[in-house]
Amino acid sequence: MGEFAIVIERVVKRFEDVIAVNDVSLKVVRGELFGLLGPNGAGKTTTVNILCGLLKPTSGFVSVGGYGVQRENAKVKRLIGVCPQENAVYPYLTGAENVELFGNLYSLDKDTFKSRRDMLLERLGLTQDARRKVEKYSGGMKRRLSIVLALIHNPQIIFLDEPTIGMDPQSRRAVWDFMEELKKEGKTVFMTTHYMEEAEALCDHVGIIDYGKLIALDTPKNLISKNGVDNLEEVFIKLTGRRIREEI
């Protein structure tokens, strides 16, 4: 699949009344954890949706795992795992049933599925609640289940749209640890967040997007030192003159 797991080339996405992604280009090296940062409405989710084939870019080109997302959609789908921003889990199923459904959608065999399921539920602290109906879950629990669903088939390239939103600090920490581990396994992770500390702690490279424009792209360290500030939060203020959001 070459050096780059994800390539975005001059992508524009125009909705009726707004340009959500405006001429964005970036590349994510294989095995890297990439963070796309930006305030609400910046175009993060739109970018992820284009990358996983849900939206067609107005212009420009994207490839994932070396395959053109539009042209070789079926191949891309087999490579990727997606955790969408909204908690897309079936409320009327139990946690375990949700996981089983997705295991089957990825046609996992029984043994692989069972070991993946048990490992992921354990790692995300859901083993106790796996037999409960999801409608009884708290927001943070649904969020963690959603991550399990995205990873059940052990995908090579993982898209996580605001993975830790609504989680308590402990769960968030657990997810971070888990993401570090994914990186060690050689997985490519493309995440979006507006938690600057999250990006700073985890990401190899970050892109900052604002009003659909990519306004910065580098390692967190370089961005901080280049701008002569103490953290990513201040980088954003420096670049845009606005705070990204109130503290968590």
Next chain:
Amino acid sequence: MNFQRINALTKKELKKTFREPAVLFMIFLFPIVFVLTFGASFGGLGGSQPVYNIGVVNLDSAGCSGAAQTLIEALSNTTLLHVHVYADNQTAQNDLSQGKVQAVITIPAVFSQSLASYYAAPNNPGGWVNATVLLYLDKGSVVATQAIPPIIQNVLAAFLNQQVAPSPVNVQIASLIETRQLSAFEFMAPGMFTFASIFLIMMVAQSFTQDRENGMLKRIRTTPITPTEFMASQILSYMLIALIQAVLVFAATYLMGFKPAISVSTYILAFILVLIFSLSNVGFGLITATVSKTSNTATGISFLFVLPQLFLGTFVGASLSSTMQTVSRFVPSYYVTDALTSLFLRGASITSPTIILDSAIVALSCVAILAAGIVLYAKYFKI
């Protein structure tokens, strides 16, 4: 009391009502559609009387020149009846079992003779040759069994120019001799299968819009499942639901005393028909889901497909006016109920023309509606 706040809230509420299509539909369109369909169904639109199709089998030995011909003319002259003359009883009974006519009258061989004997000696009943006019009624129609006998009696009485008994000519209702009379519930039973299936429209529409609303469809689209697989799984699920539904309805009607004495193959055909019909309702559900933004809207819009089918093609519309009977030819549920009534109540065979025609129409409309549903949904929502 703060009128500013009350005012603002009232305004907001009114805006919501006028901007939310589901609410708009439920509040305004639903009652209108309901009243129109209900009124048209039971009120006899345009004052048109129902016209009954009756078959006459003339077995009179005097043939066409005899008194029987005059009776047939008298029957034809009533505006309530539409008379079809049959050469033999078998053909007439066939048509009766398929619901093409609502009653069959057989004029006996001795009819002319009987009348002659009566006119020769009107005051001497002992010298009359007695004749029995047999009346076979559509066992699948509560209206026919209630309304037709008095009409025939009246025509005959007028024909004999005599209002009081005794009479040389008696009307005997054949169906009531052979079998017990069906209860009102049994007349409605075939329509109940159709009735239950119709609500699949709403279920399908809600399920698809809900999955779209909560992002499940998008999420599913990021997995390797193809649109065809997805649609197949949905159709399969609803077929199973429809089957369970049909079995439950059957169990319930059976418990309530509906026990048609028909063969296993007839039952199988009946269930297949209900399933095919359910498939077309899945199609209507998909069309509804395509045009609805939210699940609330879907509920409202699904009534557009539910109500006409309900009133024109199930037990709800048992006594349709003739205008509405014509309109009912445009809803699939009509053909299902008609076929089920013929199979369950009239004893039609599964190879009779009506059953074949009804089944063909149900199957073709199903294919068309389902295809339209899938194409529309796939085009505008990529599953």
